[in-house]
Amino acid sequence: MSEMLDRRRFLGRSAATGAVASLGFGHFLHAQDAPSRRVVVGVMGLSRGRALALSFARVPGVQVRYVCDPDETRAANCAQQLVAADHPAPQAIGDLRRMLDDDQLDALVCAAPNHWHAPATIMACAAGKHVYCEKPGSHNPYEGELVAEAAEKHGRAVQIGTQRRSGPGTVQAMQKLHDGVIGRVYLVRAWYNNARGSIGIGKPAEVPSHLDYDLWQGPAPRRPYIDNRIPYNWHWFWHWGNGELGNNGVHTLDLCRWGLGVDFPIRVVSSGGRYRWEDDQETPDTHTVAFEFEGRRKITWDGLSCHRRRKGFVTFYGEGGSLALESNGTHTVFDEREREVETTTSSSLGDMEHIVDFIQAIRNDNPLQLNAQAASGHRSALMCHLGNIAHRTGRTVNCDPTNGHILDDPDAMQMWRREYEEGWEPKV
DSSP: HHHHHHHHHHHHHHHHHHHHTTTTTTSOOOTTSSSSEEEEEEEEEEHHHHHHHHHHHHSEEEEEEEEEOBBHHHHHHHHHHHHHTTTTOOOEEHHHHHTTOTTTTOEEEOOOOOHHHHHHHEEEHHOEEEEEEOOSSOHHHHHHHHHHHHHHHHEEEEEESSSSGGHHHHHHHHHHHTTTSSSEEEEEEEEEEOOOOOOOOOOOOOOOOTOOOHHTTTTTOOOOTTTTTTTTOOOOOOOEEEEHHHIIIIHHHHHHHHHHHHOOOOOOEEEOOHHHHHHSOOSSSSSEEEEEEETTTEEEEEETTTTOOOOOOOEEEETTEEEOTTSSSSEEEEEEOOOEEEOOOOOOOHHHHHHHHHHHHHHOOOOGGOOOOOOHHHHHHHHHHHHHHHHHHOEEEETTTTOOOOOOHHHGGGSSSSSOOOOOOOOO
């Protein structure tokens, strides 16, 4: 089944899922206390993962059995937060493999740094676990292909954390676009802005006693500990992260691709650099990327990490008008003269609805019902990877429209995958 057909089938179900969630799960499931309906999860990576652990614990019939982080203080604090919120105490652990060995564990929730996303997902699928993996679903294109392959091979539900795929307002906006509210859509523009400060110049330091740095590095080849990388600034180093494009750009690019109805680009052009600060950051803070697709269609992304002024979130341009979509799903339709036709308000990004969608897929034993399947998540993350490859090579990247592979540029194609620490290379 094509992704476009999948989208149309999922649109109605996503809206219903949102309504279920808004009712406080009162009608979420029948016989929710039956053992066959219980879902046991473990959460890995306890920055974003703390919020995910609390959200999963709120779903009737879901037990958070493990909270996992190589920083033992984070693991202990998350366990305490769950207890304080009147949930059963989970086990606080440091090594992912401990919970994957538990036969009663149904699902891994992976919110670890990007270099862990695909290897942990693939390990979990091979161990018979379902996976909710935060965005981007991979650190590089090769891994994204492996994740999709692992989900299919092992028959596991793998939901990528692009939660707006389940946001009621966003779902409505996409339905309108696909029904032709602004005619043929040919251009989408997306923006991301923040006001991040300098990360400074790091220096070698002793690893903090509460951090298992070897486990934190996991699949990535070993690097000395530098004092300005952890816990967050790893995002800005190619060895572990994907810059702002892979950090936040993936959310808007996923929406762009969904609304435009495209899969793989034919051409990617990048411009930008580290313009605001002079420090250790390797990835751009000022970045513009353009993606061209077959059928005379285009997406642009404009990221400013160090300036809050922005033009919008995502805007779709069609032959009969435009549709401006906000982060929370609120959207406005304009005619071709830029006169407002209608505004639909929304207040949900889709976080809870996305989690419910994942749990329902597990209970229904139907990985194909997910709103953000592994294959779809790979296509959206691939746009970020291609944009970064275009930036790092300093030239246009031409792609095969059937799979996104880079054409006639061996140097650029070298960035399709990475090297791994011995014994950690992902295997489907």
